[in-house]
Every structure is written in C-alpha cells, then in structure tokens.
Amino acid sequence: MGIISWVLLGLVAGAIAKALHPGRDPQGCFVTMFIGIIGAVLGGWIATQFGWGTVDGFNLYSILVATGGAVLALAIYTAITGSRR
Numbered sequence: 001m002g003i004i005s006w007v008l009l010g011l012v013a014g015a016i017a018k019a020l021h022p023g024r025d026p027q028g029c030f031v032t033m034f035i036g037i038i039g040a041v042l043g044g045w046i047a048t049q050f051g052w053g054t055v056d057g058f059n060l061y062s063i064l065v066a067t068g069g070a071v072l073a074l075a076i077y078t079a080i081t082g083s084r085r
Helices: 003-020 029-049 060-081
Strands: none
Touching: 003 029, 003 060, 029 060
8 A cells, every 4th residue: 555545544534533532632633634644554553463454455444444543543642642721
C-alpha cells in the first residue's frame, strides 16, 4: 500500500475515530488528521503483529483496523494532553 493510500485511509479513520470517541476533544482538524494517519499505521502494525493479516488495500477490513488504531491513538493523545481549558 502506497503512502498516499495510508494518508487517505488515515484521514478517513481519523474522522471516524473522532466521531466514535466520547467526550469533547480539544484538538482541531489538522491534529485529528495527523492522529488518524498515525492511528492507521499503528492499527496496521498491531494487526500484523497479532497475525490478523496485513492491511493491503482500501477495503472494509483496512478501514476497521485503521479506525481501531486511530481510536487508540486518540485515547493516548487525550490521556497525555488532558483537557486544556
């Protein structure tokens, strides 16, 4: 899978993760996109390590894995930064 596909998959996963993550998130659109891209890579790496297969295209399995990684990345980001109000 090429870098452009990872970026697009990350953007989709970041948007879905932000919609699924409970509570109010203080970050903006660009941070959400970046977290989505990092989450897509993280989700793909975790899926490969557990032997669940590889993320090799823009399909439903890849979107689910990338969204799971993005939710995990978003939770980690929220835990690290806390609520800055």
